Amino acid sequence: MAPNLDDANSIFEFVVKDGNGVKGMVDLGLSKVPQAYVQPPNERIDKQNAIKLEQPPIDLSKLDGPGHDEVAEQIVRAAETLGFFQVVNHGVPLQLLESLKESAHKFFSLPPQRKAVYRSSVSPTPLVKYSTSFIPEKERALEWKDYILMQYTNDDEALQYWPEEIKGVLLEYLRSSMSMVRKMLQVLLENIGVKSDDSMLDVLIGKKMLIMNFYPTCPNPDLTVGVGRHSDMGTLTILVQDGIGGLYVKIEEDTDYGKKGEWVEIPPTPGALVVNVADMLQVLSNGKYKSVEHRVRTTSTSSRVSVPIFTMPLETAKIAPLPQVVEKDGIARYREFVFVDYIKNFVANPHEGKKSLDFAKIN
Numbered sequence: 593m594a595p596n597l598d599d600a601n602s603i604f605e606f607v608v609k610d611g612n613g614v615k616g617m618v619d620l621g622l623s624k625v626p627q628a629y630v631q632p633p634n635e636r637i638d639k640q641n642a643i644k645l646e647q648p649p650i651d652l653s654k655l656d657g658p659g660h661d662e663v664a665e666q667i668v669r670a671a672e673t674l675g676f677f678q679v680v681n682h683g684v685p686l687q688l689l690e691s692l693k694e695s696a697h698k699f700f701s702l703p704p705q706r707k708a709v710y711r712s713s714v715s716p717t718p719l720v721k722y723s724t725s726f727i728p729e730k731e732r733a734l735e736w737k738d739y740i741l742m743q744y745t746n747d748d749e750a751l752q753y754w755p756e757e758i759k760g761v762l763l764e765y766l767r768s769s770m771s772m773v774r775k776m777l778q779v780l781l782e783n784i785g786v787k788s789d790d791s792m793l794d795v796l797i798g799k800k801m802l803i804m805n806f807y808p809t810c811p812n813p814d815l816t817v818g819v820g821r822h823s824d825m826g827t828l829t830i831l832v833q834d835g836i837g838g839l840y841v842k843i844e845e846d847t848d849y850g851k852k853g854e855w856v857e858i859p860p861t862p863g864a865l866v867v868n869v870a871d872m873l874q875v876l877s878n879g880k881y882k883s884v885e886h887r888v889r890t891t892s893t894s895s896r897v898s899v900p901i902f903t904m905p906l907e908t909a910k911i912a913p914l915p916q917v918v919e920k921d922g923i924a925r926y927r928e929f930v931f932v933d934y935i936k937n938f939v940a941n942p943h944e945g946k947k948s949l950d951f952a953k954i955n
């Protein structure tokens with residue numbers, strides 16, 4: 593049944609519970625966003641005041657040649673300042689990036705019933721979840737996005753349980769991006785005095801989760817957010833964004849990069865992948881690398897898709913600042929914890945910038 597757009601409960605029922613998503617609501621025809629999606633003024637995204645990023649993408653192919661040291665330095669510098677960078681020549685075929693975006697659009701165009709089978713209350717598998725917003729039950733204002741989330745365990749289970757329409761491209765994306773992730777992580781660890789081997793990397797990026805995000809066209813981009821301010825919880829995030837734009841990252845207060853506390857818009861760059869430092873890399877490096885606070889604006893002209901791969905430590909991994917860094921710093925800024933407990937805390941609280949790290953911070 594069509595929802596009463598003036599009634600938050602009715603919208604919640606239609607969009608969240610029944611699995612129609614924001615897309616289902618937009619498809620009914622909307623001239624303005626319902627109150628349930630109106631963000632408090634301090635969370636709205638002012639497009640006019642954002643700075644444009646002037647950091648060229650990093651050419652990863654040079655890591656394997658004489659340009660290694662120069663590229664390694666670019667990666668380190670980006671991880672220490674913004675906690676974010678874009679890469680080209682990353683090993684993921686450009687045609688695959690196009691297929692990913694196309695598949696995302698196709699998947700979200702399916703009739704609501706086809707997606708709603710993956711709502712967490714009814715999904716045939718714990719590996720796949722279709723949802724909308726981040727924690728709709730707890731958020732003051734809902735996020736203007738729908739998504740399908742896939743946990744990766746192994747190829748066989750992915751082929752068996754991930755949605756038919758998207759599993760092929762997603763697996764290919766995962767396969768072709770992992771070697772780049774390992775190389776970047778190795779560079780970052782080496783720079784803090786840690787010689788990593790395969791078994792260490794296997795622990796630090798042993799868990800992988802993929803998401804297809806869909807941000808429907810929005811009548812009031814000034815009042816809404818596609819994703820609210822947050823950092824990612826894992827180690828490194830890789831992301832494909834399309835040409836629409838709307839991804840913003842925040843310049844941290846305690847870096848020597850540009851204007852502190854300001855938001856920088858990440859221009860869509862054809863063929864590039866976005867790389868984010870996530871919370872675990874900040875903890876492991878004792879704060880030297882910055883997990884990046886980011887958010888997404890909506891647009892009134894077209895729907896936007898993005899496809900992140902979240903690489904994370906194994907759930908059972910014990911995480912703490914690495915001894916080599918603590919020794920050098922003379923102090924540990926984070927306590928030791930088991931990663932699964934970090935996840936539980938992260939998914940229990942609505943997005944609020946980098947507050948997620950308070951779980952581990954030693955004050």
Ligand SMILES: O=C(O)CCC(=O)C(=O)O
Pocket residue numbers: 803805819824831833839886887888897898900
């Ligand atoms: O859509 C984007 O560009 C970013 C999405 C994001 O931050 C996330 O899914 O964690």
Ligand SMILES: [Fe+2]
Pocket residue numbers: 822823824886
């Ligand atoms: Fe994110």
